Amino acid sequence: MESSRGITVSGDLFNMREEAHKNTLSFSFRLLGFFPLCFFLAHLRYHFLYGTPENLLWMCNFSNLLLAAGILFHIPVLIRIAFLWAIPGLPLWMVDMLHTGDYPVSTFLSHAGGFAIGLIGIIKVGADRISWFYALIYALSIQQVCRFMTPPELNVNVAFRPYYGWEHTFDSYIKWWLFTAVMAAAALWLMGELLLRILPHKKRLLE
Numbered sequence: 001m002e003s004s005r006g007i008t009v010s011g012d013l014f015n016m017r018e019e020a021h022k023n024t025l026s027f028s029f030r031l032l033g034f035f036p037l038c039f040f041l042a043h044l045r046y047h048f049l050y051g052t053p054e055n056l057l058w059m060c061n062f063s064n065l066l067l068a069a070g071i072l073f074h075i076p077v078l079i080r081i082a083f084l085w086a087i088p089g090l091p092l093w094m095v096d097m098l099h100t101g102d103y104p105v106s107t108f109l110s111h112a113g114g115f116a117i118g119l120i121g122i123i124k125v126g127a128d129r130i131s132w133f134y135a136l137i138y139a140l141s142i143q144q145v146c147r148f149m150t151p152p153e154l155n156v157n158v159a160f161r162p163y164y165g166w167e168h169t170f171d172s173y174i175k176w177w178l179f180t181a182v183m184a185a186a187a188l189w190l191m192g193e194l195l196l197r198i199l200p201h202k203k204r205l206l207e
Contacts, residue, residue, distance in 0.1 A: 033071030083118035132192030
């Protein structure tokens with residue numbers, strides 16, 4: 001009886017320590033959610049000063065809010081969507097900087113910082129087979145919002161005309177849109193499959 005009781009008490013203590021560790025890990029992880037939120041607010045301040053707040057709707061910038069919400073409220077699918085767009089967003093942002101010659105500190109925070117936090121997030125929650133589709137719907141939805149809420153000259157999320165360098169490749173915007181939608185779907189699916197192989201979703205301490 002004494003031995004059995006001792007095993008029970010020992011098991012209870014182990015479960016309590018494991019639960020405490022799980023709660024600590026979860027709390028520490030959720031604190032990371034404030035970083036992409038701060039990145040977004042810093043870039044928002046920059047664009048407000050220059051009178052171009054609409055640029056915050058660019059996928060890379062806006063996804064910081066998605067990432068922050070995903071981490072703070074522990075919604076894994078939001079973390080996965082944000083990181084899926086951070087992967088192509090990082091090299092595209094570098095090309096854009098070379099084209100515009102615009103290098104504010106806040107853009108490094110929004111893009112490089114968002115990518116780094118997104119990487120930590122996806123490592124914690126793992127990947128799945130469906131988030132690529134949600135990421136596609138998210139992007140197409142934001143693009144349509146941009147058509148109604150942003151000026152055509154900014155061409156936020158290429159909502160009005162092809163990306164520079166592609167102007168003469170397509171003779172109509174709808175052809176460009178269909179091409180990019182199909183390419184985005186294929187790229188998101190491929191990235192999702194690669195992430196699933198590297199970081200399969202499984203029960204983790206923070207969950």
